[in-house]
Amino acid sequence: MGVGVRILFFRFSYFVRLVAASLILIGFWPQDALAQTRINLIRDAEIETIIRNYATPLFEAADLDPAAIGIxxxxxxxxxxxxxxxxxxxxxxxxxxxxxxxxxxxxxxxxETGHIAGGHLIRGQEALRGASMQTLIAAIVGIGVGIATGNGQATSAILTGGSGIATSNFLQFSRGQEAAADQAGLSFLEETDQSATGFLEFLEILEKQDLLSSRRQSPYLRTHPLTRDRVSFVREYVNTHPGGTEPSPEITKSFRRIQAKLIGFMQPFRRVMRHYPKSDTSLEARYAHSIAYYRREEIDRALPLIDGLIELEPDNAYFHELRGQMLFENGRLEESLPSYKNAVRLDPSSALLRMGLAHVQLEIPDSRENHPAMEHLLYAIEKERDNPQIWQLLAIGYGREKAYGMSALALAEKALRLGDKVTAIQQATRAQKKMPKGSPGWIRAQDIKITTNLHP
Known part of the structure; x- marks a missing residue:
């Protein structure tokens, strides 16, 4: 029995800003356990930048190329x-x-860097090297269903239907691999002069969950076997290696902002206000409040809060981006444009920020904005060639320039990333009809048709 995979791209849906991949798998597992499983991948320039800043020194310590690792x-x-x-x-x-x-x-x-550096790939994972994000997540969702239902056969069936991979141990590591990843991770922390205390604290949290029933345990514990030996080893390491610095004030500040942003966007208003009471005047509290009011469509309360944060930190690209998002989603397109331009000016290397600005520029009925929008999109697609939303926006931009062949080619590229092979072939064929035979675009369209036909 197969499984349907559908990816939905939302325009500024909460803070799943511009690009949120929502894979909905509806199938055959028990209705009382999971009638519908959904994975939402959040794209947020600020959160991704901060997490990558945390990870890059560790990747480099492991002799890994940070640019080659997706976060x-x-x-x-x-x-x-x-x-x-x-x-x-x-x-x-x-x-x-x-x-x-x-x-x-x-x-x-x-x-986790220890797992990557150690090549701790389960046999089934080998088949996913180079797979599309859709295929990869289809496999991950299959594992999620198996964990939630306790039904290994359901897991195997989903993986078979979704990606041609059947193994119920796809994300599970052996105890030996866990110990090796612990050792490697500790060495990476030491090499980067970072304290291992936080990792010990995390393992101690898992140690308490180890006593719970499997249904109440975190998924992390079920895919990363925990033993007392592992905890004892890390505890001994921390006791005998008192060196290593704790996170800097800058890292602590950035982490609090991640939490405020996530809580503000993902939790109900009352819970946000309980976590950050009105009496809390910290920057992160005001950040969460501004987002919470914006989600309640109380723009008159949200804007003054984000304006106050911009006054405190005028060079913070993400405050400007959020201000632009608030205005854009409330139909104030032209007012949102300066905020997005400020965000890109402050962080011109961000593909997501450029995509956000280009999206606004394409929505504004001013043809003068089309050319700069295309420049931003062409920059962004070079950094994120597998981002379907950028291809969608490029198709719109090319259409406005009456470059209909390139517009069709962009739609073919988008369909290819989404696994929609029928549309990919249709749009590639349409592109070739509108391009000179042998031109770079015509050849790329032919490549898409050949690739798609080779992998039906």
Missing amino acids: HIVANPRLNAFVAAGQHLFLNTGLLIEAANASQVIGVIAH
């Missing part, structure tokens, strides 16, 4: 992090929100 934020409240397909690191929002400090998250990243 993905999963909108899931459960405590979890995992590596899949060799060089993709996934962190749940639940881990980022529940962690007591940045050191705990950095410790988890160090451990």
Whole structure:
């Protein structure tokens, strides 16, 4: 029995800003357990930048190329992090929100880096090297269903239907691999002069969960076997290696902002206000309040708060971006444009910020904005060639320039990334009809048709 995979791209849907991949798998597992499983991948320039800043020194200490490792934020409240397909690191929002400090998250990243550096790929994962994000997540969702239902056959069936991979141990590591990843992670922390205390704290949290029933345990514990020997080893290491610095004030500040942003966007208004009472005047509290009011469509309360933060930190690209998002989603397109331009001016290397600005420019009925929008999109696509939303916006931009062949080619590229092979072939064929035979665009369209036909 197969499984349907559909990816939905939302325009400015909460803070799943511009690009949020929502894979909905509806199938055959028990209705009382999971009638519908969904994975939301959050794209947020600020959060991704901060997490990558945490991870890059660890990747470099492991002699890994940071640019080759994908970092993905999963909108899931459960405590979890995992590596899949060799060089993709996934962190749940639940881990980022529940962690007591940045050191705990950095410790988890160090451990997962140990898995990457050690090549701890399960046999089934080998088949996913180079797979599309859709295929990769289809496999991960299959594991999620198996864990939630306790039904290994359901897991295997989903993996077979979704990606041609059947193994119920896809994300599970052996105890030996866990110990090796611990040792490697500790060495990476030591090499980067970072304390391992946070990682020990995280393992101690898991140690308490080890006594719970499997249904109440975090997914992390079920895919990363925990033993007393592991905890004892890390505890002994921390006791005998008192060196290593705790996170700097700058790292602590950035982590608190991640938490404020996630809580503000993902939790109900009352819970946000309980976590950050009105009496809390800290920057992160005001950040969370501004987001919470914006989500309640109380723009008159949200804007003054974000304006106050911009006054405090005028060079913060992400405050400007949020201000632009608030205005854009409330139909004030032209007012939002300066905020997005400020965000890109302050962080011109961000593909997501450029994509956000280009999106606004394409929505504004001013043809003068089309050319700069295309420049931003062409820059962004070079950095994120597998981002379907950029291809969608490029198709719109090319259409406005009456470059209909390139517009069709961009739609073919988008369909290819989404696994929609029928549309990919249709749009590639349409592109070729509108381009000179043998031109670079015509050849690329032919490549898409050949590639798609080779992998039906």
